[in-house]
Amino acid sequence: MADIEVFLDQTPGETRGVIARKGRYHHLIIQRDSDRPSDRLGARSVGRIARVEPALRGAFVDLGAGEPYGFLPLGQNDKPGEGTKVEVEVAAEPRERKGPVLRRLGDASGEPRLLAPGPDVAAILSVLAPGVTPQTGVAAIRAALEAEEDALSSSVVDPSCGLDLMIQRTRALIAVDIDHAPAPGRDSRKNRETANREGLAHAARLLTLKGWGGLIVIDLIGVGLHGDTIMKMARAAFAGEPQTAFGPLSRFGLMQLSLPWRRTPLDERLLDGAGRPGLEARSIDIVRQLRLALLSDPATPRFVARCAPEAAALAAPLVEALGPRGGLLADPSMAAGAVRIEEAP
Structure with missing residues (x-):
C-alpha cells in the first residue's frame, strides 16, 4: 500500500472522502445532500x-x-x-x-x-493530500466502509509493541488509556516507551478520524516518565493539528491537551442517541451496498436491495439515481439496519 491513499465515494445522498496513511485511516469526511449548506465548515x-x-x-x-x-x-x-x-x-x-x-x-x-458554501469533499481532499488523485468506484466504497468501522471503534491493539489503547468521549472530556502487555523476552522499559509513542500516534489519528475535539486526558504507561521525551512524542503525534494546546505531564503519567472542534463528530452523524445506526445512515448504507454490488458485477442485469420498510422509504429516491440495474424491496420481516443484496429474478 502507498504511504498516502485517497478515496472519493460519491454515493447518492452522501459523499465520503477518505485518507489513509501507511495503511491506517486518518480522515473520513462525510457530506450529505440533506446537510444545511450554511452549516458546513x-x-x-x-x-x-x-x-x-x-x-x-x-x-x-x-x-x-x-x-x-x-x-x-x-x-x-x-x-x-x-x-x-x-x-x-x-x-x-x-x-x-x-x-x-x-x-x-x-x-x-x-x-x-x-x-x-464551504468546500466540497473533493476540495477538502486536495488540501489534505495535495497532488494525490482520489480512487473512486469499488475501492472507494470499500475504503469508506472500513474507515467508518475504524472511526466507530474504541480500541486499538498492536501486538508488535504490546499496545492496548482505549478511547472514550464523555460530556466533559475525552479519555485515552494507553496500556501495555509485556511479552516474554522483551525489554519492558524499552517496549513501554515504544508503546507510549505508538499510543500517542494512534490517539492523534483516532481523534482526527472521529472528528473529536475539546479537553483530552491521556493516561500513559508508567509513572515518573521523562517529561521532555513524552512531550516530544506528543508534539510529533499531533503535528498535523497546529492549534493543539499541551498541558504538563503529571507525576502520575497523565497528559492533558486541547484540540479545536471543527467537524460534526462522526458518531453523531452515523449513530442515534442510543448508539445505534440512525435511520438516514441506514438508508444511505443500503444504497452504498447496492452500488457496490452493481460496480463489482457489471455482468448481472439487475440487483435488488431487500431491507425493512422504514429504511426503504427513505432509500427509494436514492436507489432510483443508481439507474435501472438497481432496485429496492421493502420486506417487513427484515430487521432494522439489515440489508440483503440479491440478483433480481
Whole structure:
C-alpha cells in the first residue's frame, strides 16, 4: 500500500472522502445532500443577530435556515444589538444538537442568506493530500466502509509493541488509556516507551478520524516518565493539528491537551442517541451496498436491495439515481439496519 491513499465515494445522498496513511485511516469526511449548506465548515453567510447572551459572552445568529442558530463568540468590546447584520464564516460545524460556531468577518446588510458554501469533499481532499488523485468506484466504497468501522471503534491493539489503547468521549472530556502487555523476552522499559509513542500516534489519528475535539486526558504507561521525551512524542503525534494546546505531564503519567472542534463528530452523524445506526445512515448504507454490488458485477442485469420498510422509504429516491440495474424491496420481516443484496429474478 502507498504511504498516502485517497478515496472519493460519491454515493447518492452522501459523499465520503477518505485518507489513509501507511495503511491506517486518518480522515473520513462525510457530506450529505440533506446537510444545511450554511452549516458546513468554511461556509460564509450574512446573518442576523437574533439574541445576545452576555452570560455566554456570545450571540446567536440567524443564518436564514432556521434553528438551531449559529453561535458567535464575542470579545469584551463587541456589543452588537439584536437585529444587527453580520458577515460570518463557520469555524466549527454543529454538534450535540447545537448550531455551528461562527467567526465574524465584518458588517453586512440585507436578509440572512448564504454567500458561499464551504468546500466540497473533493476540495477538502486536495488540501489534505495535495497532488494525490482520489480512487473512486469499488475501492472507494470499500475504503469508506472500513474507515467508518475504524472511526466507530474504541480500541486499538498492536501486538508488535504490546499496545492496548482505549478511547472514550464523555460530556466533559475525552479519555485515552494507553496500556501495555509485556511479552516474554522483551525489554519492558524499552517496549513501554515504544508503546507510549505508538499510543500517542494512534490517539492523534483516532481523534482526527472521529472528528473529536475539546479537553483530552491521556493516561500513559508508567509513572515518573521523562517529561521532555513524552512531550516530544506528543508534539510529533499531533503535528498535523497546529492549534493543539499541551498541558504538563503529571507525576502520575497523565497528559492533558486541547484540540479545536471543527467537524460534526462522526458518531453523531452515523449513530442515534442510543448508539445505534440512525435511520438516514441506514438508508444511505443500503444504497452504498447496492452500488457496490452493481460496480463489482457489471455482468448481472439487475440487483435488488431487500431491507425493512422504514429504511426503504427513505432509500427509494436514492436507489432510483443508481439507474435501472438497481432496485429496492421493502420486506417487513427484515430487521432494522439489515440489508440483503440479491440478483433480481
